[in-house]
Amino acid sequence: MPEKSTLGLTDTHCHLNFAEFDSDRDQIIERALDNGITKIVVPGIDIDSSKNAIHYSEKYPMVYAAIGIHPNSGESWSENSIAELEQLAKNPKVVAIGEIGLDYYRKYTPIKLQQDIFSKQLQLAKNLGLPVIIHNRQASEDILAMLKTWFLGLVNNHSGLARNPGVMHSFSDDFQMAEQYIKLRFKIGITGPVTYRNAVILREVVKNQDLDNLLLETDAPYLPPNPFRGKRNEPANVRIIAEKIAEIKDRSITDVANITSDGGNQLFNWRVSR
Numbered sequence: 047m048p049e050k051s052t053l054g055l056t057d058t059h060c061h062l063n064f065a066e067f068d069s070d071r072d073q074i075i076e077r078a079l080d081n082g083i084t085k086i087v088v089p090g091i092d093i094d095s096s097k098n099a100i101h102y103s104e105k106y107p108m109v110y111a112a113i114g115i116h117p118n119s120g121e122s123w124s125e126n127s128i129a130e131l132e133q134l135a136k137n138p139k140v141v142a143i144g145e146i147g148l149d150y151y152r153k154y155t156p157i158k159l160q161q162d163i164f165s166k167q168l169q170l171a172k173n174l175g176l177p178v179i180i181h182n183r184q185a186s187e188d189i190l191a192m193l194k195t196w197f198l199g200l201v202n203n204h205s206g207l208a209r210n211p212g213v214m215h216s217f218s219d220d221f222q223m224a225e226q227y228i229k230l231r232f233k234i235g236i237t238g239p240v241t242y243r244n245a246v247i248l249r250e251v252v253k254n255q256d257l258d259n260l261l262l263e264t265d266a267p268y269l270p271p272n273p274f275r276g277k278r279n280e281p282a283n284v285r286i287i288a289e290k291i292a293e294i295k296d297r298s299i300t301d302v303a304n305i306t307s308d309g310g311n312q313l314f315n316w317r318v319s320r
Contacts, residue, residue: 051059053082053303055118055288059145059235061216062109063098064086066267066278073250077104082303084108086281087314088147089179093130098231099169103139109313111177112142113319114167120155123163128163135174141314144179145215151183161162161188162211168196172205177313179211180232186219190226197230210313215263221251230261233309235263238271238279241290252294257305261313262287 057078067074077085088103089095089112092169096113103111113134115123122171146167147237148160155163171178182189193212199207213233217224224234240252252260262284264270270279271286285299288306 051080051082051285051298052105053285053288054081054307055081055264055284055303056085056087056262056307057083057264058087058213058261058310058314059096059237060086060088060266061091061257061268062266062281063084063090063095064267067280072101072281074282075108078178078284079108081282081285082282083281085307085310085316087141087179089142089164089236091112091145092119092122093127093134096131096134100134100137100140108155109295110139110141110316111137112144113140114144114146114179115163115182116145117147117149117160117164118152118154119160120163123159127163128166131170132169132174135170135176140176141316142177142179142212143167143247144175144212145181146178147215148185148189150185150188158183160198161192164192164302168192172196172200172203172207175205175207177207177210180212180214182214182219183218190223193230208319212260213313216263216269217251218248218289219251220247221254224251224255225257228255233261233313235261236287236291237263237265238269238275238283238287240294241258241271242275249294252291257291257295257297257302258309260291260306260308262291262302263307265303267282
């Protein structure tokens, strides 16, 4: 049997709590370890999936949880949601509030309600001192405006969270927009599409952005990199994303692994218990 990789990669966004992994979750974890992945962040999209994320974080030492209500799950929001999330956040393996944000493409949830839910969860993150994992689909202007206001509040309140406030998940905007988020000290999450032939703009973002500002994500089971398009994605494939970034930036994969994982360490503060 070949030796396991010692790269020390981090998959900062994987929906390991989804049903697509129910039949072989243990094997998924083993393949991740074999490919040098040592940490995985599993975000929730509603209360139940947030609880499941915590469950798997307790089952697998390498897994950590994020909790939150996704904009496409906004109809599940209730007057008790913030209190439920606050209670879940007491678990020491909860490292972020997410996946939260705005989605103007699907619009499963009315835009005004999306914005209200997003605002309340940003406030929760501020209160708890937890970074945020941001979903953005065709809502860049509104998300940027809301995050600017939120970040200014962190700075004015001398919050330590202002140093590492969050990550823009599966970034798909251009370099100029990336720079706007970097000014707010956000990380840029890079997923499988960076390997797609038509992803010219995304590769330009990677080429012209410091590695310190990038995080690796699979968004599994979605967005598999080449050559696995059309198949279920999994955390082991974060290595392919790292290899592509190394190629784009003319750096070693070891550099990419070390620098992006250091960024994950700074953002998620794994070793801190609350």
